[in-house]
Each structure stands twice: as structure tokens, then as C-alpha cells.
Amino acid sequence: MIKPLLLGTDALVFLLVALVVLFAVYARKREHLAAPWRDVVRSRIAVASLVVLAAYTLVGLMDSVHFRKALPMQAGQQEVQYGGDVLSVLDILLGPVRTQVETTYSAPFATHLYAKEYMLDEQGKEVRGYPRLKYGGAQLSDPEVDKWPDIRRRVLLSVLETLGVMLLIYVLFGALLARRWRKPVPVALRDIARGRCAVPWRTALGTLGAVVLLIALIANMSAAWHMLGTDKVGQDVLYQSIKSIRTGLVIGTLTTLIMLPFAVLLGMMAGYFRGWVDDVIQYLYTTLNSIPGVLLIAAAVLMMQVYMANHPEMFETMAERADMRLLFLCMILGITSWTGLCRLLRGETLKLRELDYVQAGSAFGVSGFRIMMRHLLPNLMHLVMITVVLDFSGLVLAEAVLSYVGVGVDPTTMSWGNMINRARLEMAREPIVWWSLLSAFVFMFTLVLSANLFSDVVRDAFDPRLRTER
């Protein structure tokens, strides 16, 4: 028996997905929005980073379907009791990566612990040494000899599986495109392989191949090895890194989702109505803007901590509490980051409102609100889109810094910021523990780099004036 649980951020994540789908349907029919996106997907860089971003998003979405497992029924119990720990679909898929917990640090692909402990040798005497891991390489009888052959076998298996899967995807995809292009299947396959199509499908499939290989490696290795080692309490670092994806994505996207209505509405109102409305809105964002961002966030999060400490009855589980904090952090980040977009939209609206079609609209007696929605908003959409995409990577990076300062996500939430924070002490340890930091680095860098590359292409497509390459 399971009981589904919709956390606050889950609800917003799914709302966001719905909005994106709706927007895609809306933009399909509008040439001024659809054409730049067609340019975007013609760029090889954009397509490759889009595949990476999609992989991250998929992980994040799977991690957003939460539920609680029922506890075993006690004798004489009437109602089903549910466990306190909240699981997600991703947890189930990751299976062994989540459950195989060692006692403390172990290096990537290690068979023994990283720290010396007292243990019993063959004669039953107590000695100090590196004990074998409970799970990492436990299937081997003699780790010295069998370790590398075992790893090699698993890598080879993963490569073969990937090749098989990718070949299947390639053929299926070719068949699909062949129908659309009205060409024979072999011709379509050849065109894809030689890159002779408008959208660089070859790059997309290549990147997808890399992602599939990674998934195959995780699937084949995780049952027997800790690919990225374990942390202080023996938890798999790979599990933490993957679980952190959702936190990063939530901060990067929900912050924008929360601030967008304010920024768009206030920006348009200030530009359209001018006069005292403009003064008030300008005063509002100047004031908010003049408070140093980190300090405002710090102050707000501190206050929220006090509030939550004094109202523990609001949260049934730890996860709900941590989730509330995450959501709140998104809100605060939103409050500090809407000013830039608002100012931009105000300036643009000031220009647009003087144009003939807007003037004609108001001459016909169309109400201000209607003019803003029907005539101004569609012409501001590109600015909104550029900002949304550009802000994303900055927000993901901000999460790490804020968590380090101590005003970020809850310490129990898995996030790259928390991993880096802990890694700081591990780097001072002798011998150093480097794998936590490295995995946080790799996962975060991949996400932020692909977001940066993608946003560059998006910006160039929507605003050719800002094109960086000339």
C-alpha cells in the first residue's frame, strides 16, 4: 500500500510542465514565436545541450512524484499507518544506489573502507585495518585479483547495451523521419548519419547515446559498486548527486515561475499607465533592488527559520518541512530577482505604447487591461523568454552559494550546495576525500554549462541585435 503525497514544490513543478506544454501549443501557431525556436533547434550546440537538459528534467520529474509507504500492519490495528520517510519514483528506480549504505567513507570503486577500524581477523583477534565493504565489490572472493576484470566486464556490457539501444532508436527514428520527409527509410538513415537535415539529428542522437551509456553504466555498476564512493555516513555519493538534480532544477525554474507574474504585470502597468502608477512601481523595485540580494535572502530565511521552529505542528513529515523551506527559498529568490525583468519590460512597454496599433486600440475604447493582454504582452514575450532562460543557470549557481552561507535549502535536502559545504571539511581531512566535491562539480557543471550554451543560442535567436558572434 502506498499513499501518494503532493508536496508544494511538486504541485508547482507539474503546473510549470503544464504551462510549458500550453505555451508550446500557443507558440506553434504564432510565427514570431515559432520561428526563433526553429532557429534554435537548427544549432548543433543547442540540440546537444537540449538533450542533456531533457535528461536532467526527466530525472527531476521522476523525483517529483512522491509517496509514503505503508508500515506493516500490527495485530489489532484498524487503520493503515504510513512511514515517515517520503520516497519518490526515482528512489525506487535507483534501488540499490539508495539502499546499499556502508558505514563511512569509501573511495569510488573501493572494496574496503577508507578509514581504519577495529575488526576481527581470521584467528578472531582484534586488529586495526580497513574492513571490507558491505556492498561495494562484495560479490568478489578475492578483490585484489577480480576487481578490474569485474569492472571491465560491466563496462563492456554497458557499451554493448548502449550500442544495441541506440541502434534501435536510430532505426525507429529514421523510419519516423522517413515518413515525414517522404523518403525511403535507408535514404533517411543516411541523411541523418551524414548530417544532411535541417535539425542536427546526428548530434542529438550522439548526445542521447552518451546519456544512455551513463544510464547503462549506473544500472550495471550500482548493484555491486559505489561508482562515486560513499560519504561520511556511508551513503552513495552518486545517489546524492542524482537526488540533488531536482533541488537545482526546482530553484532554477520555480523561482522564475513565481516572479514572472509580478514582473510582467507590474512592468507592463508601469510602462502603460505611467504617472503615479509608474512612480509607485519604480519606487518599489528601486527599494527592493537596493537591498543587497544575499542579505535580503539571509534575513528572510532566518526569519522563516524562527517561524518554522515556533510552529512545528504545521508539518507532518520532515520532507514536508524541508520542502516548505525550498519553496520559500524560491519565493525569496523570486522577490529579489524580478526587478531586472520588470525594468526591462517597463522600458519596452514605454516604447510600444506609442505605436499606432496600440493608439488605435485605445482610440476605439479598448480597456487598458485588454490592450496589455492582447497587444503588449505578445510583443514582450521574447524578452520574457530570454530572461527565463538566462536566469536559470545563475539561480542554480546561487543555490550552492546560499546553502554554503547557511541560508539555502534545508540541511536534510540533498543539494549540490550542501554537498560542497560538507566537502569543504573533507578536503581538510588527511587523506583527503575528494569524490563528493568532484561529483557535485561534474553534475552541476554539466547542468549549468548546457543551460548557458542553450541560453546563448536562445538569446541570439530571439534578439539578433545582441548576437555575440559577428
Place this chain on the structure above:
Amino acid sequence: MIAYIVRRILYAIPVLLGVNLITFLLFFVVNSPDDVARMHLGAKRVTAESIEKWKAEHGYDLPLLYNSDKQGISSVTQTIFFDKSVRLFVFDFGSSDAGRNIGADIGQRMWPSLAIALPQFLIGLLVYVSFAMLLVFFRATYLDVSGVVLCVVLMSISALFYIIGGQYLFSKQMHLFPISGYEPGIQAWRFVVLPVVIGLISGLGASGRIYRTFFLEEIGKDYVRTARSKGVPEVTLLFRHVLRNAMIPILTGVVVVIPTLFMGSLIMESFFGIPGLGSYTIDAIHNQDFAIVRSMVFLGSALYILGLLLTDISYTLVDPRIRLS
């Protein structure tokens, strides 16, 4: 110009009042002083007397906005709002929740902050502008493309990694500089070099790329083409014409931060153990010393507004066509 400056300063007053109100709402209305006291005293077995005692010791035992016990002017002045918020306007920060004088602490701690921030700012400006100039000089070559790729890669790495990596490489492996700490006086340079270098590298990506865009924007304009067709050498062209005209967008981002240099960098100072205002703030956050956080918010806002004013003034210095009115 004087009239303009005076007007801007007058406009700063309502803004600072707004900042003050926001912090007041955050710190005293969302959570009443009772809540704060309870949190400081620990959740377990807090009696009403101990809360009252804590509040009396730290000056939180007054009413929030209006003191009905007092007569005349003191019914407004004998309140938390007046005591804790309005006094900030004359930069009287009062004492922290731990009982130290915040104003004296700030005066003492701003020097280490400046020792890090000022060299980083000046050298950074020089390095970033030269780097962008270099890319622009070799524009549309492989050097330019690889430079831009480098910038995007550098931008995608969190500042925390630069600090942790730099400390590990330069201090722990190569023993070039102390890992952290600070010493006043001339010996300070040993502790300053590493943070400055790391700060420069972590800022290179974003700044180098944006400056390159500014320069490219100018280089496409007609006057540059005219100058080039008259035979002005490319280097002269870049430094005498392009750089000067690109100054406006560069200044917009740069001058604003000059006054806030005092505030130091939060993470940099706390990683390197520098006793500046950044680490002061971080410590206050960790110890939940709200009085310090409140003062720093106000100080930061005031400095930011000063920065905006300086930006406007600097425009007139760079571009004589701009008149403030």
C-alpha cells in the same frame, strides 16, 4: 549638477525608509520579539520571565510602533521601531544581540575587507578589459572563439569550486600561501594574494564575455569604419576610439559596486578566514544575531544608492554630451 545631486539624495530618503520598513516587517512583525527570544533561549522549558528578561537585556521590551504608556514625543520614540530602525538613519547601529558595539566593529572590520576587495576590483578591471580587448583584436579567429568558449566554461563553474580548488592547489599542495587567516599591516599581502587571484579567475568568464560584447557593439559602428578607412592603426583604434566609447556600458556595471566594496565578499572572506565585514555578516547569520544582519542590510542599501549616484556622475566625466538635469 549640484541640484541634481541634491535631488537624488532626497530621493534616497524614501528608498531607505522603504528598506527600513521591509527589514522592520521582516524582523519584528513576521516573528514577534517573543519568538526571537524563545529561539535564542532554546526551545526547552522557556518561562515567561526568562523571555521578559532577555527582551529587557537586549532592548526588545518596548512596544512595536506606539508606546501608549508615555506622553508626547516619547510615545513615538520609546518604541522598537524608533529605537532599532530609525536610529540607523544616522548610522547609529547600536549594539548586537551579543552585546558588542556594531558601529565600532564595522569601523574595525572594513579595512581587511577593503584590502581584499580594492585590489581585486582594480586589477580585475584592468585584466578583464585587456582580455576582452585581446579577443576583440583577434575577432572571428580561433583565438577569439576559444576565448569565448573558455569564458562560457569559466562562467559555468560555481565560485565555491574556484575557492576550494585554489586553496587546495596553491596552499595545501604547493605551500605558496597560507590557507586562511589574516594579519594587519604590511604582512597582510601574504593573505591577500590568493583570494584576489581566485576572485579574478572566478570573475573572468562573465566579465570578459560581456566586455567583449560591448567592444564588438562599438566596433561595428560607422565612426570606427571611417577611422579605419583613414588609416588609423587597429590598436590605436581599439584603445582611443572603441574603449572610450564602450566606457558607458562598462561604467554602468562597475561604478555601482565601488561603495559596496566595503561590504566585502561573503563567501570569499569566510573561506579565507579574513576578519572583514563579509565574514562578520556570515557569522551573524550563523549565530542568528539579527541586530547585525539588520545593520548590514541598511548599510548595504545606503552604499548601493550611493553607487547609483556615483554612476550618474561618472557618466558626465566620460561623456561630455551627457548633462545631469
